[in-house]
Amino acid sequence: MRQPRPTTLRLRPLTRQQRLDRRPQIIRDQGLRHASQNAQQPVSLGVFSRSDCGGCAARSACASAKTARRVMQFHQREEYEALRAARTRAEDPTWLERYNKRAGVEGTLSQGIRAFGMRQCRYIGLAKTSLQEACAAAAINVSRAVRWLDGLPRAKTRVTRFAALAAAA
Numbered sequence: 001m002r003q004p005r006p007t008t009l010r011l012r013p014l015t016r017q018q019r020l021d022r023r024p025q026i027i028r029d030q031g032l033r034h035a036s037q038n039a040q041q042p043v044s045l046g047v048f049s050r051s052d053c054g055g056c057a058a059r060s061a062c063a064s065a066k067t068a069r070r071v072m073q074f075h076q077r078e079e080y081e082a083l084r085a086a087r088t089r090a091e092d093p094t095w096l097e098r099y100n101k102r103a104g105v106e107g108t109l110s111q112g113i114r115a116f117g118m119r120q121c122r123y124i125g126l127a128k129t130s131l132q133e134a135c136a137a138a139a140i141n142v143s144r145a146v147r148w149l150d151g152l153p154r155a156k157t158r159v160t161r162f163a164a165l166a167a168a169a
Contacts, residue, residue, distance in 0.1 A: 046074065117136070118136050
């Protein structure tokens, strides 16, 4: 079973109302505009004018643009609450156990794609395609058995450069 990555800093996400309260000038100055993302999902946009952002004490906490006006995007309440509930479920130990199983399957698929060419089929027809998939699965099993008999450890998850810097600090 894969161990969860250690985290040094755990931040509590802000609620929708807290996010709006942190930027009262959205409501006071320009108001919330309603738009759609990907022509399907409605979002609310908090728009700041350049003059409002110029003298704001919270400017450094906002977006990093120096000259353009700031536009902050907020999900609709139902979508925001669904995302929040999903993130809460993701911290449950039973969810982590199921996710670890999924991670094992994802690793097997990744090995099949990288080492055994399973991204594209070389043949036309269902019978030949099924045969290629069965041969690739057998090759994965043989490869793992040979590595196990040779005493080679399983590959560890790659550590990003940023995570390596955080571990060194």
